[in-house]
Amino acid sequence: MYVAVKGGERAIDAAHDWLGRAHRGPQEQPAMDTAQIRDQMALAVARVMAEGSLYDPDLAALAIKQAHGDLIEAIFLIRAYRTTLPRLGASEPVDTAQMRVKRRVSATFKDIPGGQILGPTFDYTHRLLDFRLAADGELPVGPAASDTGAALNAPHVLGFLNRDGLIEDAEDDGAAPPDLTREPMELPADRALRLQALARGDEGFLLGMAYSTQRGYARNHAFVGELRIGMVPVELEIPELGFAIEIAEIELTECETVNQFKGSKSEPAQFTRGYGLTFGQTERKALSMALVDRALRWDELGEDNQGAPAQDQEFVLSHCDNIQATGFLEHIKLPHYVDFQAELELVRRLRAGTEDAA
Template sequence: MYVAVKGGARAIDNAHAWLAEERRGDRTVPEMTVAQIREQMGLAVNRVMAEGSLYDPDLAALAIKQARGDLIEAIFLIRAYRTTLPRFGGAQPIDTGNMACDRRISATFKDVPGGQVLGPTFDYTHRLLDFMLAADGDVPEAAMGDPAGDPVPHVTEFLNSEGLIQPEPESDAVPRDLTREPLELPADRALRLQSLARADEGFLLGLAYSTQRGYARNHAFVGELRIGSVAVEMDIPDLGFAIEIGEITVTECETVNQFTGSKTEPPQFTRGYGLVFGQTERKAIAMALVDRAMRWEELGEENVGAPAQDTEFVLSHCDNIQATGFLEHIKLPHYVDFQSELELIRKLRAQAKAAGQEDAT
């Protein structure tokens, strides 16, 4: 057994060395720096920060480099690192109403105060390969408009002023922290939103798509999608007031959904909500759609058995780190388990063969 352990350890060390060699690639090609990843692969960095629950572009870029571009592995690295960090306190809720918007669009109203701001987006590109990028040519500078000015109101406030959209209840209750406490069901909306914010983007996208195709009776409009910087403030007990400790970039999406009303609520619109680190609009929209689908019970709607309506199913399977761990553990040694099942199959086959011979006689 000792020889086998030593042999296994040596093989693992060699595998690590080979992994480092593969990560580096052709040494005649300049090595990619963390700064290059941070600045030129921003959307990948944003996803790692969002699903890793840690806002630090440099660390996210480092994790992507270490993981050879495997974003789920990078997210795993970030989450593992996050557990080593000391906790000094909690920040106040960010005020997205004071966001300095780089991008702000609405699919429900054409003319809104502050205007439609397209910002940096793939929405209007032709999805054709740009071979100029392979030539490492200079990128033309964008014709920048005025920098972000005064804060702009949320589009759903227009509906709210007429009582046409369900108001969101306010609460001073401190939500549970999913990064410090295990998920417990049933989960309130605050905990569900936390789980969705760090859920796997692909899983969430599939669920959101299913709601649009009829698996939840969830017809939605994007009331507003905004991306920009918001201040993060923290209460300092010694000072007796909050101070700004930095800024983060977030993506916020509010969907406007049809609602026919219930015994206690008049016909009105309802909301789905998504808020994610960085420019992560596909994730934020998907999050809002799934959030709305899971609200069926509190709104008195019918559960049609759609996957996105099953809160336990969604929250128990949306975390890519848990899913990856359970999926990939089956490639590790299971010699003893398999041998026991192999012996069982052999025994059953022998019994079936003996029974067949007895029937023949």
């Protein structure tokens, strides 16, 4: 507690009132509905869920409304609320091969079982403002397939390379992964823990790290083996029943990259993997995550460390969390009167000593 700010409750209350008025906006305008935010700002909702580590579109929409559109503040609200929820159990690993796909593309193979599905994407749009949205708020849309995706025979594309031994196996040692939300991170971190940290890391930070690897600050010439978005069932084993039942269906984005690897004295030449998995339609985040994941694997793959930032797990994992970063950054806005006065007095004494010596 800062002694110097005692008695400032009235000012803080007034600041809260002002924030509320700014959040509401002009009274003659209709208030935003959380259902509108959930359905019409779905990409913002997806980011809040992914980085907030809680899959609930309604709560994410509420957090965005309460945060006045500040997504990091909304993520903070979701993280804080998440800590109040009881832990009922752990679900079975989701099987993304059973995804009801609404977007699925591969940059490595043109013809894939189930076909390529462009889905909802900005990739092929012109970056021009559409003033029809300002005029009447609506765009003409034609008939389309189900927005929740279609069930397809959609095996993972990298399985074709794995079948021929051209890419490393996706190994699973069967051990329960550590839980970053319940235990503090310890470095060095294994890949399971690193992926957890990256999954809820800041999208902008991971984008910058991923971009740096493409520009040569790591061994990371990647191809998108597959990017898929769709609905995946979540199952929970019920001890009383002795088998798992489906309890929910969630939207996920999964990205697998194919990376070059020259081989070693003990390993033949083969491709290696980068992996990203996030809540909602968050493909930029999932792709960035996959590139950074691969860059962090240099040690286990027997590669040289080029000293690139994306290869330094302590740097990446200690700085990718936007809630930690925001807290440490914004605390310097709070009063530091006593600290500053002490340093100011020290500078004055040093200057006085120098002047006396002169």
